[in-house]
Amino acid sequence: MRILVFANTPAHVHLYRHAVSRLEEAGHEVLVLTREYACTTDLLEFFGLPYRRYGAHDTAASSKVRLAREFAGQAGRIAAEATRFRPDVVFGRGPYAALAGTITRSPVVLVLDDEPGDFNHTVSRPFATCILSPAVTRRDLGDDHYTFDGFKECAYLHPAVFEPDRAVRDYLGVGSDERYALVRFNALDALHDAGLEGFGRRQRRDLIERLSRHATVFVSDEGGGMDLAELPARPYDLHPALIHDAMAEAALLVADTGTMINEAALLGTPALRFRGTDDHEYGEFAELERVGLAEQFDEYAAVRERAIELLTDESADDRWQRRRREYVGDLVDLTDLLVDVAEAKGSLEAVDRSTRRALRPRSAST
Template identity: 75%
Template sequence: MRILVFANTPAHVHLYRHAVDRLERAGHDVLVLTREYACTTDLLEYFELPYRVYGDHRTEGYSKLGFAREVGGQFLTIGIDALRFDPDVVFGRGPYAAYAGTLSRTPIVLVLDDEPGDFNHTVSRPFADCILSPQVTRRDLGDAHYTFDGFKECAYLHPDIFEPTTDVRTYLDVDADEPYVLVRFNALDALHDADLEGFRPDQRRDLIERLSEVATVFVSDEGDELDLRALPARPYDLHPALIHDAMAEAELLVADTGTMATEAALLGTPAFRYRGTDDHEYGEFRELERAGLVEQFDTYETVRDRSLEVLADDDIAEQWEQRRREYVGDLVNLTDLLVDVAESRGTVERLDRSTKQVLRPRSRTI
């Protein structure tokens, strides 16, 4: 079989990397189409995935005509690559995957979450043969929409899959008993982040200064806007492939971004998400809050004060780990599901009985 996969962001690389590896080891041909965005190609190189770049993610500096030409060029490249590869099934999300599958007359599998990406859902839904999303997703995307108990991050952080690197503290240059915190600042440059605001610059500085009084602070600044030279913090500068190992060892993650908060929660690390101006209600976070693995905050002062409170509590780490053991182990191993769906060419009816049992037709469950 020939499987075409779209990985347009670092999160997409993690979503598919174990499935791609297993499919290749099973003798299938896999091609990942990607764009230059953040550390996406760095991760593809690190995990030795077979990929081609069709363009980059850049909106600044373009006129409307220039942007249209850039997007048109990307569609042209995608079309050529898709026709040359001649896939049996296409995995992805949004218009690129829908276009590649339609042009090559190939079944299309969309793997979605509950982000408010209505544009992506709207343009790709009519072309999909199979849509997979977490059960906590609240929208119904039609007869081809199936849900599973878990999160898209279960493709790489499920306990059956995730194997932490034991040397991450050495790489970070922190002692075995040295508490450290990961702080993640979102660049807010994705389509679904339009008009959103997270931590302000003054809040970023204050948060770092307060947290540094009780723990070593590592900062992952997606927008690369913060000058840490005058602040009591260290940049998180390990290879991006090691971020989950660093999260697993951290005392706390504080972020104004969604994916890393979900990831930390599934690893059993206290995960605090500052909403900023984002008032959208996400099904994933609502479920993780119910499980006691994520906390969300509407004001800066509350997330700062709660962070300091948690860092002063010696029992917090064991409490979160216990919640993880009780909750995450019962979730679906999404990599298993992705492999089975790929080998069935995106046709749910072809899945074996045990795999079908983990899927629920969305239209019958809301």
């Protein structure tokens, strides 16, 4: 079999990387189509995944019109690569997977979440053989939409596939018992981030200065515009493939970005999300709040004070790890599910019994 996978962001690489490796080990031919964006190709190289580039994402192109123009300029390359590869099934999301599946007349499997806006869903839904999403997703995308108990991040952070490497402390230069916090500032340049604002400049500086009184602070600045020279913080500058090991060892993650909040929560690390101007209701965050693994805040002062409270609470680590053990182990191992759906060419009637039990029609559960 030939399986085509679209990985347009770092999160997509993590979503599919274990499935790609297992499919290759089983003798299938897999190709990842990607674009230059953030550390996406760095991750593909690190994990040794077979990929080709079809273009680059202009981080200044945050409006829907500019993003549509960008895609139009890349469509020819996507069509050519897909035609050359002749896939038996296509995995991805949005117009990218829809175009490749249409050109090659291949089944299309969309793996979606509760992102805001309708663009990706609208353009790809008519071309989908099946749509997979977490059960907490609030959307109902029709008869071909199936849900599973878990999160997209379960493909790489489920206890069955993730084992943290404590050597990351040596790489970071922190002691074995030294408490440290990760602070992540979003670039807000993705389609679903258009028009949003997260931490302001003064808030960023204030947050770093306050947290540094209680823990070592590492800053991951996705936009790359912060000067940390005069601030009591270190840049997080390890290879991006090590971020989950770093999160697993951290005492706290504070961010105005979504994916890393989900990831830290599933690792049992206290995760605080500042919404900023984002008023979209995400089913994933609501569920993680419900089980006590993540918290969201509308006001900057509230997230800052909660962060300080957790850093000075020596029992917080144990509470979050206990919640993780009680909750995450019962979620679906998404890698198993993706591999089975790929080998069934997207036909859920052909998957094995355990996968069929793990999936349920969205329309029947709303």
